Amino acid sequence: MPDDRLVIFSPAGRRGRFAAGKTVRDAALALGVDLDSVCGGVGLCGRCQINVDSSQAQRLSPWNEVEERYHTRRPMRPGHRLACQAVIEGDVTVSVPPEFQVHRPVVRKESLYRDITLDCDVRACFVTMPATKPHDADRLVRALQDKWGLGELTIDADTPLRLSPALDEGDGSLTAIVRKEHEIIDVRPGFAPDLYGVTADIGSTTLALQLVDMASGDVVASLGAVNPQIRFGDDIMSRLSFLLAHKDGGAQLTSAVHHALNALILQATQHAAIDPRCICEAVVVGNPVMHHLFFGLDAAGLATAPFSLATEGPVVRRAADLGLTMLPAAEIYAPPAFGAHVGADAAAAVLAEAPHRGGAVRLLIDVGTNAEIVLSDGRRVLAASSPTGPAFEGAQISSGQRAAPGAIERVRIDPLTLEPRFKVIGCDVWSDDSGFNTAVTGICGSGIVEALVEMARTGILRADGSILGEAAQRTSRVVADGPVWAYIMHRQGERDIRITQQDVRAIQLAKAALQAGARLLMDRLGCAAVDEIYLAGGFGSQIDPSYALDLGMLPPCRVENVHGVGNAAGVGARIALLNQQSRAELLQLAARVEKIETALEPDFQHHFVNAMTIPAAVIATIGQGRTRRRGRNAPRGRT
Structure with missing residues (x-):
């Protein structure tokens, strides 16, 4: 439109026309510009800073109260504006400084080794077929039945088109990829038995992908990236707000994570020197919001009470339907969620760490933007989530x-x-x-x-x-x-x-939420302390357990019994990829778990308030060259 303003982003080179009144952040989101944002565009985080040349400063709205408030807390450099507050008023060129672009984190979610009994869903079947006869699907079915003892077989719709070329290239021999003993999902020329799978842990902040050799169970590539949805909001509630506020919000969030996952798949397959079509199956885990957005499910029910899932059971889709770069007929599986805020990632973590096995009281916490907490004494399994936020x-x-x-x-x-x-x-x-x-x-x-x-x-x-x-x-x-x-x-x-x-x-708010969630489950189970604590996720694995206990993040436990367990959700996803019986176990677990909604529990607020303080055991004052405990009449100082 003639009245639209031209906005150019540097160094991305993206440009577009936008109606006056749109913010620079709105334009960046629409154009897919790599601009950080962790508060959902309300001017709190300061991560969406942009720079505009002084000659064009008047082409944006004047500096406002929100920017002044942030600048008072943490001064911004001359020429910097908050993209979420700067409104477009004329044609303008905007620069995004490197420190305010979304970057890939260094810390990767590394899966620990676990013994897994290989029982994969797909197999490679090599057959020869005389080239003198018509190369039709019926003959392939009969050859597989005769040589491999398979029963009734169906053929994926795209496979017959590849049959004749595969036989020609393989001089009358081919490898058929068969799923669940009854569905032909691919054919390859000659003897080509390579089968790979992918696991993806879709966190609110980080994506972690593993490329797995399904014949050996070995991880051949492990990659991580920032979840690009972070530019729509740093936590799940801000992303839900974006979804509800924009007609195509869900589609934008889904597209962003699919694009990032495809980029990781491409990197992984290049690292392993394989064709992406060799990926025949994938397991995806994540919290309920990430799960729903990945599969394109309606996540609106997760935004407000009574917090309802679009589906509680496992989800299965074809790769082609999701636009993923792998074998089009590959099956994408997600475990069942435990509840509206305790998702497939928590289910996978429980599968990996098995806190429900044995008689000890075990607490499993996946520490992230939204902490997921599972407590078990071997008889009962309780689960909840706690809004720790991104601190x-x-x-x-x-x-x-x-x-x-x-x-x-x-x-x-x-x-x-x-x-x-x-x-x-x-x-x-x-x-x-x-x-x-x-x-x-x-x-x-x-x-x-x-x-x-x-x-x-x-x-x-x-x-x-x-x-x-x-x-x-x-x-x-x-x-x-x-x-x-x-x-x-x-x-x-x-x-x-x-x-x-x-x-x-x-940090007090975050640690209080974590402690309160754990205490709520302990109340329900009837225990005052836990025997073991498993800390999962990137942050949970990096933190020193003694400091976590001293700060009051965790309930009482012997420090030697607090363990960092790495990306437990990723480990569980790999188990589900390589062992079909584990998926039945996940269904049984989901039916067994007692789900606690912290947002609906009055006692959560009570525990939260009590957990805000720093434990008295670590509080001290310094005097006369020695450390002593703070007395109740000690000077209080300025606050």
């Missing part, structure tokens, strides 16, 4: 970032001087070692957890999470931050890495 992933933290090179991941604070030392991802030495020369870019989830515990141990934090202003008398690292205080972890000019009061609150 453990580094979002909602002033200097936060995802786990990547340069991110602080380990923290220690001297109890006398209050000086910090830390380790960053990608560097083997601590910051106070002579060989440390690594650029520090931010702090990730495990780092912020350790920082808070260390601040509590050294008297910088009170039990209620307030940063103590009195500590400023002992160190220049505690500084005023408006009406409250902040702790400077690393000085680097205008972009210090610091822990603010708001950062502390974000």
Whole structure:
């Protein structure tokens, strides 16, 4: 339209015309521009910053109150705007700085080794057929029945078209790929028995894909990527809000994850030097929202009470129907969900770690943007989810970032001087070692957890999470931050890495939600403590268990019985890929699980409030060169 404004994005080179009144973020989403966003476009995260040349500044709406509020908290560079707040008023060229583009994380969700009995759904059957006779499907069926003892067979619609070329190229021999002993899904020239499968763990933040040799069960390629849906909102509720607010919101979210998964499949097959058509089956796991969006199911019922699934059972689709880059007839399977907020990923994690086997009380937690929690004493199995939010992933933290090179991941604070030392991802030495020369870019989830515990141990934090202003008398690292205080972890000019009061609150909210969800299940089971805790997912595997316990993220448990178990959902997905009987076990588990909706439970709020504080056991003050417990009459400082 003549009245539309031309918007050009650099360095992506994407351009399009948009009506005046649209935000720059709206335009970026429409054009598929790689622009980060973790708050769903409400101006909280500051991740959608863009840059506009001063000569074109007037072609966007004036700086608004939301931007001013964010700028007051964390100053933006000159020329930077929040794309979610900047409204298009004229033709404009917008630059997206590298640090505000969505990048692939370094930490991959690595599956641990598990013994799996191979019992695959597909098999390769080699046959020869005389070239002097017509090459029809009936003759192939008879050859397979005669040589392989198969019964009634059907043929996928696309397979007959490949039959004659395969026989010609194979000099009268071919390999038929047969599923469930009764369906021919592909033919290949000559002897070509390679069978591969894919598992995909679709997390709110991260996609983890494995290419699996179905003959050996070996993982031949393991790749990860940021879930591109993150540009529509960092957590599941913001993505549901996007879906409800846009007529084609669901289609956009589905298309984004399909495109990213296809890119990973292509990388994996190139790494393994195989044809993508060799992928004959896939298992996909994820929380209910990710699951529904992947399969194109209606996810609107998950947005509000009573929180209903479009389907509770397993989902099976053909790869061709989803547009996935593999054998078109490949079957895409997702396990049944345990509940409206405890999905196929939790089911797969239970399959892998088996907390329900034996008589011990075991707690399995997949720590992510939305934590999924399963508790069992061997007789009963209870499951719930808890809205921890993205703080453990580094979002909602002033200097936060995802786990990547340069991110602080380990923290220690001297109890006398209050000086910090830390380790960053990608560097083997601590910051106070002579060989440390690594650029520090931010702090990730495990780092912020350790920082808070260390601040509590050294008297910088009170039990209620307030940063103590009195500590400023002992160190220049505690500084005023408006009406409250902040702790400077690393000085680097205008972009210090610091822990603010708001950062502390974000982690308190996240850890309280996690603890409250676990406590709710423990109440239902009638136990005061657990024997073992399994922490799954990328963050759960990276965090130091002792710090997680000290911060009050977890219920009481011996520290040696807290285990990081890697990508348990991915392990369970591989079991479901390679062993058909495990799928029957998943159905039985889903029927057995007692589902608890935390949003509908009054006791959840009670546990949540109680879990907000920092445990008294780690709170201390510093005085006269020694560490002592805080007394109830100790000075409270500025708050």
